[in-house]
Amino acid sequence: MRIFRVASVSPRISPSSQNVSSNIAGALQEHINSPSPKSGKKIHANIIKSGFIPNLNISIKLLILHLKCGSLSYARLVFDELPKPTLSAYNYMISGYLKHGFVKECLLLVQRMAYSGEKADGYTLSMVLKASSTKLASTMTILQRSLCRLVHARIIKCDVELDDVLITALVDAYVKTGKLECARTVFETMKDENVVCSTSMISGYMNQGFVEDAEEIFNATRVKDIVVYNAMVEGFSRSAETAKRGVEMYISLQRVGFHPNISSFASVIGACSVLTAHEVGQQVHAQVVKSGVYTHIKMGSSLLDMYAKCGGIDDARRVFDQMGEKNVFSWTSMIDGYGKNGNPEEALKLFARMKEFDIQPNDVTFLGALSACSHSGLVDKGYEIFESMQRDYSMKPKMEHYACMVDLMGRAGDLRKALEFVRAMPERPNSDVWAALLSSCRVHGDVDLASIAANELFKLNADKRPGAYIALSNVLASAGKWENVSEIRQVMKARKIPKTIGRSWIGAENAQ
Incomplete structure (x- = not known):
C-alpha cells in the first residue's frame, strides 16, 4: 500500500513550494517536540489528501512522528516508501522496533x-547489541545468539569508534550472554572510567558467583x-x-552520602531474609517507612517475605x-x-481468598498450597x-508439584497410592519425585517400597544424592537388616559418596 511518493530527485522547486515544505517540516517538528504528538498525524492525512510530494526531510519527520506516537505500522509504511532509506532512517526505524520489543x-x-x-x-551497532542481549523466544537462531561477537568483529574490521554508548552496549551484551571474559577484555580497553560499565561487570560477576572479581571492579571504580x-x-x-557483607555495604552507601532507593531496600531486605536477621529487618523497615516508598508494592512484598522467613509471621501479616x-x-x-511457620490452615484460607480478589495463582502459589495440605494431612x-x-487455570503441573503430591500422600501413609501416582505420571519422574517417596518410606518403615524408590533414584543420579543412601540405610536398619546396611555403606565408600554433615545455626551476638 503506497501512502505517498517521496521525491527522489528534486526538480526545479518554486519559492512557494519551498515555503510549503518548510512550513510542513516546521509544523511536524513542533508536534514531535510536544508531549502529545498524536495530533500531528492530521498533517500526514492532509499531505495524502492533497497529493503533495514530500521531500526526504519531511518523510524522516513523519517517520519520527509515528514512532513517537507508537504507531510502528504507519512508521514502517513511511519507511518503505523511501526510494533509498538513509542511515538515519534505518536507525530511527530499528530503534523504534527495539524500544517496543519487536x-x-x-x-x-x-x-x-x-x-x-x-x-x-x-549507534546502529549499539542497538544490535541491545537486541542480542534481549530475552528472545526459545526459537532464537544460532546467528542471533552469536550477534554480540559478530558485532564486535564488525567494529574492529570497520574501525568503528568505540564511544561510551557503544562500549557500554558491548560490555553489557557480553555480560548478559554470559561471556564474562570477553566483557572484561572490552572493559579493560576503556580510556576513561565508566560507572555504567563497572556496574554491568559487577552484576555479571555476582550472577556467576565471582564475588572477588566483582569486588575488584568495585574498588577500582573511583567515582x-x-x-x-x-x-x-x-x-x-x-x-x-556473603549476605552479612550485603548489609555492611548497605550501611557503607549511606555513610558516603547516598540515600537508599527502592533497589537498595529490596536488596538489603533480601539479605535479612537469607540471614534470618529479624531485628536488622525491622530497622530497615523503619527506614522504608520514613523514605516514602513504603506504599510501593515491591517494598511490601519484600518485607512480608523477609518477616515470614525470619519467623515473624504476625509482622508479615501486618505488612500484608x-x-x-x-x-x-x-x-x-x-x-x-x-x-512454613506451622499454620497451614491460614495458608489455605488465604489461597481460597485469592479468588475473591481476582488474583490468579502461579505455579509457586500452588506449591505453597499443596505444601500446606501436606503439613495438615489434607x-x-x-x-x-x-x-x-489444569482444570481451572490451564497450568501444566511441574515436577515440583508432583513431588509435593507424593509427599502429601506419603505423609498420610498412603505409600502404595503414592507409588501408583508416580507410575501414572505423564512424564518420567525426576529425582525429586523419587526422593519424596523414599523419604516417606523412611518415616513409615516400608523396606520394599524404599528399595524401589532408592533404585530409581540411583539410576537418575547415583553420585549426587548422598541422602538417598542414608535414607535407605536407615529404613533397613529400622527393619534390622544390618547386612544390607553394611552393603550400602560399602557402596558409598567405593563411590566416594560423602555423608552430609548436619548443621544448625543460632544467633549468638548478644550471648553472655
Missing part, C-alpha cells in the same frame, strides 16, 4: 540494511553512584556466606494487610510463609488443588 523485526531490518550496502554506524553500590548489595545478598495494592507475589509469599484437599491447576 526484536525479530529489528534484526531483520538490520539484515536488510546490510544487504542494501548502507554502512552501520556506532561511584548509588547504582554501583546497589549492584554490590544485591550480589552479596544472594547467599548465606497494610498493603494498598497486592499482586500474586504478595499473596504467594504470605501463603508460603504461613505454611489429602483430598490436595488432590482438589492439584487437579484445579
